[in-house]
Amino acid sequence: MKVSSLHSSSWYGKKHVDSKYHFSQAWKTRLSASNSFKLCEKSTSNQHKKYWFTLVEIMIGILIVSIVMIGGFQALSSVMIGKSRLIEQANIQKESFYFTEKLFEMIKSWWTLDYEEYFNRSVVWTATFSGSYTTPSWFGNYGNTGNIGTSTYGDGFYLCRSGNATVMTWNGCVSSFNGGFNYTGQPQRYGQYSYQFLDYNNNADADGGDEDGNGSIVWDDDDRYLGEWPVVFWLWNNIHELYLISPDLTTRTYFRWKVRLDPNAPATQSCINTTGSGCLGTIEFLKLQWRDIGLDHDDTTLDSTQYDGVVDTWYIDPQFTGWQAILAGSGWIDAYWQPLFPDSVHVSDFSVTAYPNTDASLAWKQSWVDLAPYVQLQFRLLPSWHTRKVLKGTPQELQFSTTLTLSSALSR
Numbered sequence: 001m002k003v004s005s006l007h008s009s010s011w012y013g014k015k016h017v018d019s020k021y022h023f024s025q026a027w028k029t030r031l032s033a034s035n036s037f038k039l040c041e042k043s044t045s046n047q048h049k050k051y052w053f054t055l056v057e058i059m060i061g062i063l064i065v066s067i068v069m070i071g072g073f074q075a076l077s078s079v080m081i082g083k084s085r086l087i088e089q090a091n092i093q094k095e096s097f098y099f100t101e102k103l104f105e106m107i108k109s110w111w112t113l114d115y116e117e118y119f120n121r122s123v124v125w126t127a128t129f130s131g132s133y134t135t136p137s138w139f140g141n142y143g144n145t146g147n148i149g150t151s152t153y154g155d156g157f158y159l160c161r162s163g164n165a166t167v168m169t170w171n172g173c174v175s176s177f178n179g180g181f182n183y184t185g186q187p188q189r190y191g192q193y194s195y196q197f198l199d200y201n202n203n204a205d206a207d208g209g210d211e212d213g214n215g216s217i218v219w220d221d222d223d224r225y226l227g228e229w230p231v232v233f234w235l236w237n238n239i240h241e242l243y244l245i246s247p248d249l250t251t252r253t254y255f256r257w258k259v260r261l262d263p264n265a266p267a268t269q270s271c272i273n274t275t276g277s278g279c280l281g282t283i284e285f286l287k288l289q290w291r292d293i294g295l296d297h298d299d300t301t302l303d304s305t306q307y308d309g310v311v312d313t314w315y316i317d318p319q320f321t322g323w324q325a326i327l328a329g330s331g332w333i334d335a336y337w338q339p340l341f342p343d344s345v346h347v348s349d350f351s352v353t354a355y356p357n358t359d360a361s362l363a364w365k366q367s368w369v370d371l372a373p374y375v376q377l378q379f380r381l382l383p384s385w386h387t388r389k390v391l392k393g394t395p396q397e398l399q400f401s402t403t404l405t406l407s408s409a410l411s412r
Contacts, residue, residue, distance in 0.1 A: 111244035118232035119193035131257035138329035140190025161201035172196035227365035257350035287317035
């Protein structure tokens, strides 16, 4: 009985101890679960707080996004502008090279220097303004005693002759050695230059050239081809305009630099003569065709100079006049010059030098003119104001310099 009681008491005590142990463990588990829940709740709460921004943070975010977008748009705009500039610059270069090559081809097409017109120009006037000569020469259609701009075209050729014991000088007989006249400043007939190489009183005696006393100074024993002089321009100097003639002497082509105010230039830009950022320059050209209708240029009135095989009349090429028959000298003909370059290109500078400065076929005594004639061209091209509106920024200048060999005068 005691044993049982002891056993029972021992079991009860063990059970009681186990119950306290399990209760303690359960309580710990509950506390642990409660704490874990609180931690999760706190963690969840903290996580919810991370997704909320203050007004300052929102403004900063918007600012950053705006800066990135503006930068992107600026980069894209710069790329597009750069692409546009490259395209326009390429177009300018393409046009410049095309029309420059066209100019070179026109010059090289079996042309030679027109010494008759250079002589005419040197006598009339050589002052320039806006890139070209200011005084028209009338291209050999007027002679001495002619009234420029009218139908009074003047006489034929004047003849050179040495004086009594005085020999002609190197510059011909424009102002002297011609019977006492001075033709300086007057237009010269086409062909008058060739007469500068003839001396009809080469023995310089007192008869004035009438060696046989028949009242005429031509076809006498004292007539002589000099074979030298005169020059029509100074070597290595800019002669401003280029005068060419075909080897068969039937067609003349002239080039000149013409500068005016660019109509698209800003009002603050100016153009004086050839200087100023508001200028628009181009190279113009004009073609003339020959006719043999007499010194009066009238094919309805027969005279001894009509249809005699000698060139005496020059008309503007019908392609330049709208197929009208217009004499080169019947009025102011500036309107008939045609631009070679488009208005997208500004010819900012143009210079012409040529060699030799006398006709080798006439100056056969002068050994220094044996070389074939050639011309040197130098010019600069810029985009015009019309084009610069698209290009923006500082325009790129193109420079051209070339030497072209012409057909020899001896081949004519």
